[in-house]
Amino acid sequence: xxxxxxxxxxxxxxxxxxxxxxxxxxxxxxxxxxxxxxxxxxxxxxxxxxxxxxxxxxxxxxxxxxxxxxxxxxxxxxxxxxxxxxxxxxxxxxxxxxxxxxxxxxxxxxxxxxxxxxxxxxxxxxxxxxxxxxxxxxxxxxxxxxxxxxxxxxxxxxxxxxxxxxxxxxxxxxxxxxxxxxxxxxxxxxxxxxxxxxxxxxxxxxxxxxxxxxxxxxxxxxxxxxxxxxxxxxxxxxxxxxxxxxxxxxxxxxxxxxxxxxxxxxxxxxxxxxxxxxxxxxxxxxxxxxxxxxxxxxxxxxxxxxxxxxxxxxxxxxxxxxxxxxxxxxxxxxxxxxxxxxxxxxxxxxxxxxxxxxxxxxxxxxxxxxxxxxxxxxxxxxxxxxxxxxxxxxxxxxxxxxxxxxxxxxxxxxxxxxxxxxxxxxxxxx
Amino acid sequence: xxxxxxxxxxxxxxxxxxxxxxxxxxxxxxxxxxxxxxxxxxxxxxxxxxxxxxxxxxxxxxxxxxxxxxxxxxxxxxxxxxxxxxxxxxxxxxxxxxxxxxxxxxxxxxxxxxxxxxxxxxxxxxxxxxxxxxxxxxxxxxxxxx
Ligand SMILES: Cc1cc2nc3c(=O)[nH]c(=O)nc-3n(C[C@H](O)[C@H](O)[C@H](O)COP(=O)(O)OP(=O)(O)OC[C@H]3O[C@@H](n4cnc5c(N)ncnc54)[C@H](O)[C@@H]3O)c2cc1C
Numbered sequence: 001x002x003x004x005x006x007x008x009x010x011x012x013x014x015x016x017x018x019x020x021x022x023x024x025x026x027x028x029x030x031x032x033x034x035x036x037x038x039x040x041x042x043x044x045x046x047x048x049x050x051x052x053x054x055x056x057x058x059x060x061x062x063x064x065x066x067x068x069x070x071x072x073x074x075x076x077x078x079x080x081x082x083x084x085x086x087x088x089x090x091x092x093x094x095x096x097x098x099x100x101x102x103x104x105x106x107x108x109x110x111x112x113x114x115x116x117x118x119x120x121x122x123x124x125x126x127x128x129x130x131x132x133x134x135x136x137x138x139x140x141x142x143x144x145x146x147x148x149x150x151x152x153x154x155x156x157x158x159x160x161x162x163x164x165x166x167x168x169x170x171x172x173x174x175x176x177x178x179x180x181x182x183x184x185x186x187x188x189x190x191x192x193x194x195x196x197x198x199x200x201x202x203x204x205x206x207x208x209x210x211x212x213x214x215x216x217x218x219x220x221x222x223x224x225x226x227x228x229x230x231x232x233x234x235x236x237x238x239x240x241x242x243x244x245x246x247x248x249x250x251x252x253x254x255x256x257x258x259x260x261x262x263x264x265x266x267x268x269x270x271x272x273x274x275x276x277x278x279x280x281x282x283x284x285x286x287x288x289x290x291x292x293x294x295x296x297x298x299x300x301x302x303x304x305x306x307x308x309x310x311x312x313x314x315x316x317x318x319x320x321x322x323x324x325x326x327x328x329x330x331x332x333x334x335x336x337x338x339x340x341x342x343x344x345x346x347x348x349x350x351x352x353x354x355x356x357x358x359x360x361x362x363x364x365x366x367x368x369x370x371x372x373x374x375x376x377x378x379x380x381x382x383x384x385x386x387x388x389x390x391x392x393x394x395x396x397x398x399x400x401x402x403x404x405x406x407x408x409x410x411x412x413x414x415x416x417x418x419x420x421x422x423x424x425x426x427x428x429x430x
Numbered sequence: 431x432x433x434x435x436x437x438x439x440x441x442x443x444x445x446x447x448x449x450x451x452x453x454x455x456x457x458x459x460x461x462x463x464x465x466x467x468x469x470x471x472x473x474x475x476x477x478x479x480x481x482x483x484x485x486x487x488x489x490x491x492x493x494x495x496x497x498x499x500x501x502x503x504x505x506x507x508x509x510x511x512x513x514x515x516x517x518x519x520x521x522x523x524x525x526x527x528x529x530x531x532x533x534x535x536x537x538x539x540x541x542x543x544x545x546x547x548x549x550x551x552x553x554x555x556x557x558x559x560x561x562x563x564x565x566x567x568x569x570x571x572x573x574x575x576x
Contacts, residue, residue, distance in 0.1 A: 018500070044503050044504050045503075046503040046504075046526070047504060047524065050524055055524065056524060060504070060521075062505070299501065299503045300497070300500055303500040303501070304500055307500070326532075327531075328526055328527040328531040330527070335540070337527065337531045339531065381530055381540075382530070382539065383530075383536030384530055384531055384536075385529075385530055385532050385533035385534055385535070385536050385538070386533075386534060386536040388532055389534025389535075392534070393534075410479040410481075411479060411488060412479040412480070412481040412484060412486065413481060422491070422534050422535050423436050423491055424491070425433055425491030425492055425493050425494065426494050426495070
């Protein structure tokens with residue numbers, strides 16, 4: 001065996017970075033080895049579409065400064081893929097056939113983009129998924145080489161929408177194909193989705209809902225069109241599949257580590273096997289509102305889980321208070337934020353709504369049992385975090401609920417005790 | 431670290447904290463010119479909330495457990511190692527508003543041109559933040575914390 005580290009981290013993104021800082025809060029010197037398949041210095045994954053669109057430079061991709069590994073005393077093995085975890089031996093295997101040992105292991109491998117198996121022709125040149133820096137470079141190179149003028153983005157979720165934004169920047173005529181009835185249906189309610197769709201349409205983006213791709217048509221091995229299940233064929237020089245990511249669990253499959261959708265973890269980010277932790281998009285942890293274990297593939301979640309895992313790996317006592325689905329996306333120039341449950345699940349939920357379609361502003365608050373469980377903000381997002389805080393806190397808002405929807409709503413309307421705690425600056429987490 | 435403590439019972443809602451914050455962060459540093467020429471280009475890092483006779487001035491709490499740093503997808507939002515202040519590196523901010531989504535105090539704003547986040551920078555280059563120094567009724571005070 002080449003080496004045995006006190007801490008071994010597989011992954012080099014948000015969850016991994018947070019885990020390193022979590023460990024270093026408690027253990028300043030214990031050896032940390034971090035392994036990543038991607039060769040890059042830790043970078044901001046959500047910026048890859050900005051990079052393609054030319055809105056950020058390669059230098060701006062860095063998620064942490066150039067000397068971060070050194071300063072954090074981390075031995076980084078970049079461009080190294082792990083193929084197998086052997087929990088009984090406390091080792092992992094690399095694609096080069098090397099074995100690395102650990103005392104505590106963190107799996108922070110994130111997600112793998114889905115390419116639908118039932119669509120014919122996805123192996124044509126010009127068909128991409130879009131979740132890595134290298135994907136951005138490959139797409140950029142393909143566009144330049146083949147003078148791509150039109151594209152189809154399959155999937156109208158977060159990554160799909162961000163891909164569209166990049167393609168708009170590049171002047172490429174884009175069509176979005178979404179299986180659901182509306183775009184962003186996972187996080188938005190219908191009204192917000194329709195506002196977003198209308199704004200995109202104004203920018204010349206075609207949005208096809210309730211349909212998906214059946215086949216990718218190619219000539220000389222290169223994509224020339226996407227054939228939809230509703231019979232239509234859309235000519236295009238590029239196809240991006242953005243229909244979601246699946247937890248990257250391959251390396252632990254067949255071990256005793258419990259996998260459901262993702263790697264199942266407890267509130268301390270421990271897997272079912274001793275000394276092995278998981279965090280980020282690969283992990284399936286408790287969701288705050290429903291209490292069930294879910295995979296929530298968002299950045300803040302990955303950070304928090306990584307931090308909790310790191311502290312606990314180093315002997316600390318940190319606990320994950322539960323994940324909350326949330327997102328902040330700007331559609332062309334309209335900022336939007338959605339948090340928690342945005343559509344009532346049954347009659348016991350109440351909603352408060354304020355809509356101005358012409359101004360593209362919309363606010364919605366979803367209540368259940370006197371508590372806020374979700375919210376949507378379109379256009380006007382100022383102070384949305386106050387509502388997010390109330391959702392996290394589970395505070396009974398019955399006494400001031402009518403204020404919540406008002407634009408002037410602020411901390412001043414909140415119960416003194418809660419407000420005092422928020423402004424104390426010690427942090428709001430339990 | 432030093433922290434700005436809000437005493438809402440003393441706040442008279444005068445808004446001088448906002449005025450001085452704007453002047454401090456203006457190009458000219460002159461009160462009249464800052465207001466005449468730059469008022470719409472500066473979002474003050476401290477803002478007074480008012481409800482009837484109640485009021486208090488709120489700026490970023492520079493939380494120990496700063497959720498904005500965790501949610502920031504570019505690494506722009508960071509803790510200043512020297513002062514402990516939570517600062518936004520606007521060269522790295524892309525205006526994704528994840529910070530606005532999570533700040534429980536609602537203390538982060540969209541900057542005046544709508545492209546980057548704007549927040550209290552704790553006047554790290556001053557002995558005492560200008561909002562504290564200019565509060566006429568000690569509704570904002572600077573206190574040492576362990
Ligand atoms: C285009 C795009 C836009 C997004 N926008 C947002 C947004 O606006 N807001 C938001 O909240 N979230 C957004 N996300 C989601 C967010 O990026 C993820 O939630 C976050 O990156 C998850 O972090 P992670 O550390 O769990 O894993 P990842 O970021 O997926 O990183 C996984 C790491 O593991 C490494 N790895 C994987 N397998 C192996 C292996 N076998 N061996 C070695 N190394 C391995 C990879 O190289 C990588 O370093 C976006 C994602 C994409 C793709």
